[in-house]
Amino acid sequence: MSESIIKLHNIYKSFGDKHILQGLNLEIHQGETFVILGPSGCGKSVSLKIITGLLAPDCGKVEVFGKDVSRFNEHQWSDIRKDFGFLFQNAALFDSLNVEENIAFTLKQSKQYSKEEMAHIVDKNLQLIGLPGIQKKMPSELSGGMKKRVGLARAIALNPKVIFYDEPTTGLDPIRASGIDQLINKLKDTLNITSVVITHDLKSAFTIADRVGLHFDGKISNISTPNEFKSSKNPMVQQFLTGSTSGPIQ
Numbered sequence: 272m273s274e275s276i277i278k279l280h281n282i283y284k285s286f287g288d289k290h291i292l293q294g295l296n297l298e299i300h301q302g303e304t305f306v307i308l309g310p311s312g313c314g315k316s317v318s319l320k321i322i323t324g325l326l327a328p329d330c331g332k333v334e335v336f337g338k339d340v341s342r343f344n345e346h347q348w349s350d351i352r353k354d355f356g357f358l359f360q361n362a363a364l365f366d367s368l369n370v371e372e373n374i375a376f377t378l379k380q381s382k383q384y385s386k387e388e389m390a391h392i393v394d395k396n397l398q399l400i401g402l403p404g405i406q407k408k409m410p411s412e413l414s415g416g417m418k419k420r421v422g423l424a425r426a427i428a429l430n431p432k433v434i435f436y437d438e439p440t441t442g443l444d445p446i447r448a449s450g451i452d453q454l455i456n457k458l459k460d461t462l463n464i465t466s467v468v469i470t471h472d473l474k475s476a477f478t479i480a481d482r483v484g485l486h487f488d489g490k491i492s493n494i495s496t497p498n499e500f501k502s503s504k505n506p507m508v509q510q511f512l513t514g515s516t517s518g519p520i521q
């Protein structure tokens with residue numbers, strides 16, 4: 272088995288009297304696509320924010336790339352985040368910037384690239400996402416699926432080791448959603464990237480996942496391969512798979 276590059280140990284997080292994470296454990300292996308499934312409002316985005324240092328846990332330990340980052344300050348986190356790419360829910364493109372400027376945004380901020388290098392990376396990434404030559408288009412000229420793809424081209428601009436997707440197919444029709452799934456698989460295969468994906472799109476989950484886990488009751492449980500998950504007799508998994516309104520998930 273590959274090494275774990277992200278480890279969450281016994282994480283707790285509450286907002287007032289809402290106890291969202293209650294002893295959550297998770298390990299993400301190098302090179303895998305790990306899908307977190309779970310009902311709305313159960314804390315999936317909160318968990319992702321804890322992994323990426325955008326929220327601090329109340330207690331518990333977070334390890335990233337073998338380092339204990341639990342007490343990291345913002346400056347130290349920004350160093351870690353250089354190896355992270357994000358495609359977050361509602362992560363919009365900047366409307367006033369064209370596609371090229373959107374993708375080059377983080378490259379520019381890093382101040383490590385010449386104009387030519389940035390143009391080359393933009394060109395290469397647009398080819399990778401299957402939208403070559405749209406550098407000068409404005410976001411308003413793009414469909415929802417295209418915007419997501421450009422968001423992905425931006426997310427991989429700095430060659431991340433891990434990419435985090437928060438509901439990447441939500442709001443897309445089934446054909447566009449499949450396109451994003453194929454792209455997630457392609458990035459994994461071509462860039463050997465590790466992916467952590469939150470979704471409640473089961474079809475998407477089973478198309479992309481090496482392992483899945485169910486986020487419920489403050490924990491991630493039933494971690495298994497898609498096939499094991501599909502044949503699980505666990506009542507929570509069964510309810511999630513069938514969409515039944517009666518069961519442990521209310």
Ligand SMILES: Nc1ncnc2c1ncn2[C@@H]1O[C@H](COP(=O)(O)OP(=O)(O)O)[C@@H](O)[C@H]1O
Pocket residue numbers: 286289291309310311312313314315316317318
């Ligand atoms: N910064 C915050 N302050 C207060 N409550 C929050 C905050 N972030 C999330 N929550 C609450 O935590 C719960 C889980 O949220 P979230 O992780 O976004 O759910 P989901 O599983 O749908 O991604 C929700 O009840 C949400 O209202």
Ligand SMILES: [Mg+2]
Pocket residue numbers: 315316317360437
């Ligand atoms: Mg969410």
